[in-house]
Amino acid sequence: MLHCTDMSVLERQRARIKWQQEPFQQQRYFDGNEFSGFSGPAQAQQFQGLVNSDMGLNGLVKADLSLDNEWADFGQFSGEGSDLGPGGFGLGSGFEMNYGISRTISCPLAVAAEIAEVTAADTKQRESIFPEKVSSAVGRESFKKRKADKNQNLKALAEEESKEKRIKERNQEGESRITEQNSSNNNIKRETSADTSKDNSKVSEVQKPDYIHVRARRGQATDSHSLAERVRREKISERMKYLQDLVPGCNKITGKAGMLDEIINYVQSLQRQVEVFQACTPNFPMGVSSEITNPAYLQFNPLQLVSCSGLEIGISPPDTAIRRTSSAPIPVPEMFLDSSCFDQIQSSSAWDGNLQNLYNMEFLQGRSTSFPAQQFTGIGTKAPFGNA
Amino acid sequence: MKQSSIKTRFTYGFLRTLKRLPKTRAKSSSFSPEEISKRCRIIKLATDASMASAVGPRRAWSRALIRRVRSQRRQRQRQWLVMRRTRRGERKKGGKEVGGGGQTDSLRKLVPGGETMELCTLLGETAHYIKCLTTQVQVMRNIVDLFSN
Numbered sequence: 119m120l121h122c123t124d125m126s127v128l129e130r131q132r133a134r135i136k137w138q139q140e141p142f143q144q145q146r147y148f149d150g151n152e153f154s155g156f157s158g159p160a161q162a163q164q165f166q167g168l169v170n171s172d173m174g175l176n177g178l179v180k181a182d183l184s185l186d187n188e189w190a191d192f193g194q195f196s197g198e199g200s201d202l203g204p205g206g207f208g209l210g211s212g213f214e215m216n217y218g219i220s221r222t223i224s225c226p227l228a229v230a231a232e233i234a235e236v237t238a239a240d241t242k243q244r245e246s247i248f249p250e251k252v253s254s255a256v257g258r259e260s261f262k263k264r265k266a267d268k269n270q271n272l273k274a275l276a277e278e279e280s281k282e283k284r285i286k287e288r289n290q291e292g293e294s295r296i297t298e299q300n301s302s303n304n305n306i307k308r309e310t311s312a313d314t315s316k317d318n319s320k321v322s323e324v325q326k327p328d329y330i331h332v333r334a335r336r337g338q339a340t341d342s343h344s345l346a347e348r349v350r351r352e353k354i355s356e357r358m359k360y361l362q363d364l365v366p367g368c369n370k371i372t373g374k375a376g377m378l379d380e381i382i383n384y385v386q387s388l389q390r391q392v393e394v395f396q397a398c399t400p401n402f403p404m405g406v407s408s409e410i411t412n413p414a415y416l417q418f419n420p421l422q423l424v425s426c427s428g429l430e431i432g433i434s435p436p437d438t439a440i441r442r443t444s445s446a447p448i449p450v451p452e453m454f455l456d457s458s459c460f461d462q463i464q465s466s467s468a469w470d471g472n473l474q475n476l477y478n479m480e481f482l483q484g485r486s487t488s489f490p491a492q493q494f495t496g497i498g499t500k501a502p503f504g505n506a
Numbered sequence: 507m508k509q510s511s512i513k514t515r516f517t518y519g520f521l522r523t524l525k526r527l528p529k530t531r532a533k534s535s536s537f538s539p540e541e542i543s544k545r546c547r548i549i550k551l552a553t554d555a556s557m558a559s560a561v562g563p564r565r566a567w568s569r570a571l572i573r574r575v576r577s578q579r580r581q582r583q584r585q586w587l588v589m590r591r592t593r594r595g596e597r598k599k600g601g602k603e604v605g606g607g608g609q610t611d612s613l614r615k616l617v618p619g620g621e622t623m624e625l626c627t628l629l630g631e632t633a634h635y636i637k638c639l640t641t642q643v644q645v646m647r648n649i650v651d652l653f654s655n
Contacts, residue, residue, distance in 0.1 A: 350626055353626045354625060354626055354629060357626065357629035357630050357633065358629060360633050361629060361632065361633050361636070364633055364636055364637065365636065375609060378609040378610065378613060379609060381613065381632060381636075382609060382612050382613050382616060384636065385613070385616045385617070385632065385635070385636060385639070386616060388636065388639040388640065388643060389616065389639065391643045391646075392553065392639065392642055392643060392646065393550070395553075395643070395646035395647065395649075395650055396546060396549050396550045396553055396646075397546060398650050
């Protein structure tokens, strides 16, 4: 960044001088680029050597200076001249090197060139060659020295630039840049400001992962809301799986809608079963009221019931076991929409008036064998006790 | 083990309420349909209450059942107040059930206390409710079988 300031100052100076003495400088460009054309990718020392031999070449160059068409090729020449600089420069640094060359040419001659430039601007190129030649001959020795200095400066600048690049890379890698700042004391204010701006971005990037406890896979959103939503969805799918295990006949169904339908049906069927049992329970006290009012019976009874209900098959008598096993699977309503079902419905309709019919074994058997949904809804609507 | 304990608790509670019931029933020799309906409601409340008390207040659906049972018991005592409450509850329901599919809403209506639940908790409560309902059905079937024989 330091070289930027230097470059900006130098560039300003150079640009000023350059715009003032443009034709003059073009000639100089031409000189330098002729050398570059001879030398190819020459190094600075060779270039200086060529500059030394420049004296002889100037004549040839001046002879060619009359050709205005070649001024258009200067850009290309200067582009090739970028190879002249110390190795390891990129394109941008190459252009800087060009600027450096132009500077090295223009700066030592600044005083003389400004004088010569007026005449050069007034008189045309051939006429301007002579004072320029004089001035260049005068300033050539100092020019060489300064050019070497400038090359060194440019090298230093290039090194700084490369340092900066390295530093930037390290910053991007997230390494400690305090040591780098200590080591590169030359990079003063601008870099620190740039570093602070970089620091902010880096800090925000580094601190983000600390808040994320749920890992987002690739391509998933890392927004907190979407993360929470994803967790919720995972929970729901987990519970749906659990319900799938719980509800029989739900394994084959894929898709949440179908599973929900199945769950709803199962819950409804279970609730209807309970309702039917509730409807059945008021019946038996009439017959068994004497037994139930007997406390001894009740004291004895629950244990038996629990044992019956706890041990599914075994102690219970065979007929009840059969009944239980027959009623164990889920009711399939379509299967029981036959004549026996209608009998039960008729019995249930007769339930209101006659209680003895309600306590029918027929009804109980029909219920114990199956729990058709339609049948019990019919009971629920027909019987007055249905809905509370 | 836990399920069986729920089962035993439910059985005890239900039989206790049944034991309490026939005593009141034994006085009246003739059975009118209104009386039967009343008894059925009482038994339903008894089953719900025994089920909810067997499960305990840890589950949301059992809590809702207990609340419902209490409100229904109160309904018998003071009907006008409950009427107002149910109206209020309906209003609340209408306000809250904005999103969600029809299936979720129907499931909410089925599971007690499911109107105010989130979908995630609703599914968990549904799973537990299904378990308890199956045990209830088993126990009641056993009772009915026993008395029918």
